[in-house]
Amino acid sequence: MxxxxxxxxxxxxxxxxxxxxxxxxxxxxxxxxxxxxxxxxxxxxxxxxxxxxxxxxxxxxxxxxxxxxxxxxxxxxxxxxxxxxxxxxxxxxxxxxxxxxxxxxxxxxxxxxxxxxxxxxxxxxxxxxxxxxxxxxxxxxxxxxxxxxxxxxxxxxxxxxxxxxxxxxxxxxxxxxxxxxxxxxxxxxxxxxxxxxxxxxxxxxxxxxxxxxxxxxxxxxxxxxxxxxEQSLQKSLVIDGHDTNAIKTVLKDHSYEFEETKDGPLKLSDNRAVESPEQLAELLVTSNQPPTLLRVITEDLEGYFLRTIGKVRGNQ
Amino acid sequence: MMNIFSVLYCEIRKVCRSKVFWLVFLVFALAPIMMGIGTISSSGPNESSWQMYLSQLLNSLSGLGLIGYTFSAAWVFGREYTDNTIQDLLVKPVSRGNIVMSKMLVILTWDILLSIYMFAIALSIGGFMGLTGWSSALIMNIFIRFFITSLLFIIVSTPGAFLANVSKGYLAPIGLILIIVIFSSVLASMGFASYFPWTIPSVFLGSGFLSFSSILILISTGIAGIAGTFVWWRFAEQQ
Missing domain, CATH: 3.40.50.300 (P-loop containing nucleotide triphosphate hydrolases)
Known part of the structure; x- marks a missing residue:
C-alpha cells in the first residue's frame, strides 16, 4: 500500500x-x-x-x-x-x-x-x-x-x-x-x-x-x-591564418558561412565545419592557406542563457 | 488553542530578547524621574503633597505613555518588515489571525507594564522627595484613574500597528504620533479635546468621566486600528 x-x-x-x-x-x-x-x-x-x-x-x-x-x-x-x-x-x-x-x-x-x-x-x-x-x-x-x-x-x-x-x-x-x-x-x-x-x-x-x-x-x-x-550548447569552429582575406575567399568559394570576430579569427557555426574540422583544414592546406588556429569551441552556459533570452554579451 | 500559545510564546521571546524592549523601560524611567523632580521643585513649600504632585505629574506622564504605547505597537509589527522576517512569518502553518492576535496581546502586556512602571517610578520619586499627605486610599484612587486613562491611550495607539504594516516599518507611525501629540494640545486649547481620539483619555484623567460621543469615538478608533491590522494581514499583498 x-x-x-x-x-x-x-x-x-x-x-x-x-x-x-x-x-x-x-x-x-x-x-x-x-x-x-x-x-x-x-x-x-x-x-x-x-x-x-x-x-x-x-x-x-x-x-x-x-x-x-x-x-x-x-x-x-x-x-x-x-x-x-x-x-x-x-x-x-x-x-x-x-x-x-x-x-x-x-x-x-x-x-x-x-x-x-x-x-x-x-x-x-x-x-x-x-x-x-x-x-x-x-x-x-x-x-x-x-x-x-x-x-x-x-x-x-x-x-x-x-x-x-x-x-x-x-x-x-x-x-x-x-x-x-x-x-x-x-x-x-x-x-x-x-x-x-x-x-x-x-x-x-x-x-x-x-x-x-x-x-x-x-x-x-x-x-x-x-x-x-550539453547538446543544446552551440558549437563553433574558430580558424585563423596568415592571410585572413585569402581564407575568406576559400570559405566563400566552398559555401562555408562565417562571421568575423572582434579579435580577428573567423567563426563558423554551420554543422559541416563543426562536425568535420579536418576537412576544412585539408581544404585550407590544399588552397595554400594553412591555418595557424583551428579549434572547436563550445558555448559557455552564460552564452547559452543570453542567446536564449535574445541578448548578446556586453549589453549589445 | 495550543497553536496560539506557541505563537504567543514566540512573540514574547522575540520582544523580551530585544534591546528595544529594555531601552523603552530605561527611557520611560528617565522621563518620570526628571518630570517628578521638576514638579516637586517648582511647587511651593505648602504644595508638596502627594495629591498635588501626582495630579500634575500623571497628566504629563499619561500623554507621554501614548508615545510609548504607539511605539510598542509600531515596533512589534514594524520590526518584522525592517528585519525582513515578515516573509518568513507568512509561510508558516499558522493562521495570520493568530499571529496578529499574539502580537496584539504582547503589545497590550508591554503597554500595561509600562504604565504601571511609570506610576511606580513616580511614587518612588515622591517618596524619595518626602512628600506629605500619603493615604493608601488616595493613591489607589489616583492609580485607578491613571490606569484606566492608560488603557484608553492604549486603545487609540492601535492605529499605530496598522500604519506600521501599511508603511512596512515603525518610523511612519512614530512620526505620526509625534505630530498628533503636538496637534492634540492645539485641539485641546480650542475646546475639541472630547472629540479627538488622542485627547479623549486626558479628558477622562481630568474629569473621571467621558460622554457617550467620546466613548464612541474612542472605541471606533480602537476597532479601526485592530480590524485594519487583521484585514491587512489577511488580504494585503506582501511585495
Whole structure:
C-alpha cells in the first residue's frame, strides 16, 4: 500500500502553475506563465533580475494574489488562507532572522511556528548544517555563510516535502555554494524533497538542477533537462591564418558561412565545419592557406542563457 | 488553542530578547524621574503633597505613555518588515489571525507594564522627595484613574500597528504620533479635546468621566486600528 501510494505521488506534480498572470498597475510582471515541477525534482528557475522570478515565488507562496491563473502545491490550491499547506513547504529567500536571538533561539521559534513538537529537530538541523560551534551565538554576529545556513536550517527544520529557495547562494563563497549544493542534492535524492530554486546564474543552477526553466519578461521561454543541456550548447569552429582575406575567399568559394570576430579569427557555426574540422583544414592546406588556429569551441552556459533570452554579451 | 500559545510564546521571546524592549523601560524611567523632580521643585513649600504632585505629574506622564504605547505597537509589527522576517512569518502553518492576535496581546502586556512602571517610578520619586499627605486610599484612587486613562491611550495607539504594516516599518507611525501629540494640545486649547481620539483619555484623567460621543469615538478608533491590522494581514499583498 505504501509503495502504491508513493507511485501515485510520483505521478502528480508537486508544483503546478497554470496560466499565471500578475500585473502591478500597467506593468505586466508575469504573462501566462505555466510550469510543473515533478516530485523529487530540482527545478532551477533562471532569469535576469526583474524577469519575474521573485514575483512567481511570492505568488506561489500566497504573498501575492495572481491577476489570473491558478497555483497548486501537492494538489492543494495556493491562497493566503490555506496556511496549513506551509506545513509541507520550506522557504528561504535571503537569510532572515531575529538579530538579538541566538542560532538555537531562532531555530526554536521556527520549530514552534512550524508546529514541530520534537525539540530534537533543532539539534538535528544544527548538526546537518554544521552550525554546532555557533549555536549559542547571536544571529547578528554570524558570518554571511552561517547566516545563510541558519536560513536554510529554518527552512528545513520541519522536513518539508517542497523546498522553495529564492537566490539562496547570493553572497556565499565557493565552498559555501558547494556545501549548499551537496545538501540540496542529498535532500532531493535521499529524502524525495522537491526543490524549486531560483537564480540568475545558470552556471550555479546547472550544477544542482535536474531541469531548468528560463523566465524572461514574465514569460517562461524555455525548459530544458540538464541531461540535454550539453547538446543544446552551440558549437563553433574558430580558424585563423596568415592571410585572413585569402581564407575568406576559400570559405566563400566552398559555401562555408562565417562571421568575423572582434579579435580577428573567423567563426563558423554551420554543422559541416563543426562536425568535420579536418576537412576544412585539408581544404585550407590544399588552397595554400594553412591555418595557424583551428579549434572547436563550445558555448559557455552564460552564452547559452543570453542567446536564449535574445541578448548578446556586453549589453549589445 | 495550543497553536496560539506557541505563537504567543514566540512573540514574547522575540520582544523580551530585544534591546528595544529594555531601552523603552530605561527611557520611560528617565522621563518620570526628571518630570517628578521638576514638579516637586517648582511647587511651593505648602504644595508638596502627594495629591498635588501626582495630579500634575500623571497628566504629563499619561500623554507621554501614548508615545510609548504607539511605539510598542509600531515596533512589534514594524520590526518584522525592517528585519525582513515578515516573509518568513507568512509561510508558516499558522493562521495570520493568530499571529496578529499574539502580537496584539504582547503589545497590550508591554503597554500595561509600562504604565504601571511609570506610576511606580513616580511614587518612588515622591517618596524619595518626602512628600506629605500619603493615604493608601488616595493613591489607589489616583492609580485607578491613571490606569484606566492608560488603557484608553492604549486603545487609540492601535492605529499605530496598522500604519506600521501599511508603511512596512515603525518610523511612519512614530512620526505620526509625534505630530498628533503636538496637534492634540492645539485641539485641546480650542475646546475639541472630547472629540479627538488622542485627547479623549486626558479628558477622562481630568474629569473621571467621558460622554457617550467620546466613548464612541474612542472605541471606533480602537476597532479601526485592530480590524485594519487583521484585514491587512489577511488580504494585503506582501511585495
Amino acid at each position: 505504501h509503495v502504491f501510494s508513493k507511485e501515485k505521488h510520483s505521478e502528480t506534480a508537486a508544483i503546478q502553475i497554470k496560466g499565471l498572470h500578475k500585473t502591478f498597475g500597467d506593468y505586466k510582471a508575469l504573462n501566462n506563465l505555466s510550469l510543473e515541477v515533478k516530485r523529487g525534482e530540482i527545478y532551477g528557475f533562471l532569469g535576469l533580475n526583474g524577469a519575474g522570478k521573485t514575483t512567481t515565488i511570492k505568488t506561489l507562496l500566497g504573498m501575492l494574489k495572481p491577476t489570473a491563473g491558478e497555483l497548486y502545491m501537492l494538489d492543494e490550491k495556493v491562497h493566503a488562507g490555506n496556511y496549513k499547506l506551509w506545513n509541507k513547504v520550506g522557504y528561504l529567500e535571503e537569510a532572515t532572522f531575529y538579530p538579538d536571538l541566538t542560532t538555537i533561539e531562532n531555530l526554536d521559534i521556527a520549530r514552534r511556528m512550524q508546529k514541530v513538537s520534537d525539540k530534537e529537530s533543532i539539534n538535528q538541523v544544527i548538526n546537518k548544517l554544521g552550525l554546532e560551534p555557533y549555536k549559542n551565538k547571536k544571529a547578528k554576529h554570524l558570518s554571511l555563510g552561517n547566516k545563510q545556513r541558519l536560513g536554510l536550517a529554518k527552512a528545513i527544520i520541519h522536513n518539508p516535502e517542497i523546498l522553495i529557495l529564492d537566490e539562496p547562494i547570493n553572497g556565499l563563497d565557493p565552498a559555501g555554494v558547494a556545501e549548499i549544493r551537496n545538501m540540496l542534492y542529498d535532500l532531493a535524492k535521499n529524502n524525495d524533497v522537491t526543490i524549486f530554486i531560483s537564480s540568475h546564474l545558470l552556471e550555479e543552477l546547472s550544477k544542482v538542477a535536474t531541469r531548468i526553466g528560463i523566465i524572461h519578461n514574465g514569460c517562461l521561454i524555455k525548459e530544458i533537462e540538464m541531461d540535454n543541456l
